């Protein structure tokens with residue numbers, strides 16, 4: 001395919017693009033699949049998203065008013081953004097569940113849909129933080145339409161502040177993990193695990209897994225809460241949220257061998273550093289209270305909340321802008337989850353590995369484009385609609401929004417800020433060509449007929465579009 005473009009002819013070319021002859025084996029251009037955009041759902045904090053074996057994704061989470069339990073369902077993750085939202089249950093008019101409702105989680109337990117949540121009374125003052133864990137149960141098979149009634153209160157080891165329970169099954173045993181304040185330990189909450197005998201009854205002694213003591217766990221408040229479990233690569237990973245719920249909120253992680261005794265605290269190793277924190281470059285602040293799911297291709301997805309501004313007026317707990325966000329979850333060579341950074345608002349980014357050498361990814365080091373495998377965030381690029389008609393796209397690194405890949409006259413490919421010039425508008429336009437047979441994509445440069453982004457002598461350059469060096473595996 002060739003694009004004979006002069007600067008004058010540039011704008012007119014968008015019409016010509018669609019008439020361009022098909023290249024053998026390549027589509028003219030991808031109509032980008034309408035994947036999820038961040039934020040996925042505004043003002044839904046503490047989000048739990050999971051794909052049930054009925055093929056639907058379910059989403060629940062805290063609402064800013066903390067007065068009701070809600071649920072959404074969709075065939076796709078992206079569809080959760082606009083899916084109708086059912087109100088399953090509202091806080092009571094008085095009593096221990098008449099105030100805050102926090103962090104619901106939906107679970108199917110022995111054929112019954114049950115929502116666990118934390119709740120407190122509405123008496124005002126400090127009493128509203130007399131938070132305990134309760135459950136409601138659905139009377140039928142469809143959680144969206146069934147009738148929900150109170151099942152009762154979770155029996156925990158102490159009559160103290162407890163919240164953020166999650167349920168998981170490992171090797172046929174059902175466990176519950178939760179956050180609780182333990183008498184004699186001066187923290188807001190620590191993490192605990194126990195086997196679950198019945199929905200509201202522990203099957204024996206609880207194990208304390210972690211107490212917030214590290215500097216990044218005790219900023220503002222000494223907090224370890226919101227446990228979430230991921231079983232991958234022969235290990236269990238338990239993420240949790242730490243510190244105050246403002247921009248200092250972050251994720252920590254415990255990991256245990258899949259064959260270890262999960263009720264032995266010594267089985268769990270704590271990452272010394274947080275695994276997921278505020279990122280000013282991508283403008284996501286206070287990422288946390290996560291869950292895990294898989295996308296429609298079965299690839300791991302991290303679900304979490306985060307604000308897109310740093311400074312909060314008033315109590316962060318009463319700030320409504322913790323939005324639900326999603327992003328791909330990758331792994332390091334030893335199978336440990338690599339969280340990278342919160343990727344920021346807009347379409348989800350991708351990574352592009354050279355089909356000629358999988359060790360070489362499209363990456364950048366500051367404004368320098370490189371072919372290599374540096375930190376995850378340096379390899380994530382966001383594709384956005386271009387300015388040469390509907391079939392052109394632009395590529396921007398998530399860490400440098402406002403900078404774009406530009407095809408140089410000299411065959412270079414550089415990262416440039418949007419100068420708003422006609423030359424930038426011409427040279428920052430590419431056409432994404434998918435080669436389904438080879439499972440590769442190419443980015444043909446509209447300003448350089450017959451050329452595409454590729455790897456030459458270990459550098460990111462414009463190469464002949466038909467060369468293998470122009471082929472990338474998107475991930």
Ligand code: AHR
Nearest residue numbers: 062102103225226245289
């Ligand atoms: O969002 C309400 C509470 O705030 C959640 O239960 C907890 O994880 C967070 O600190």
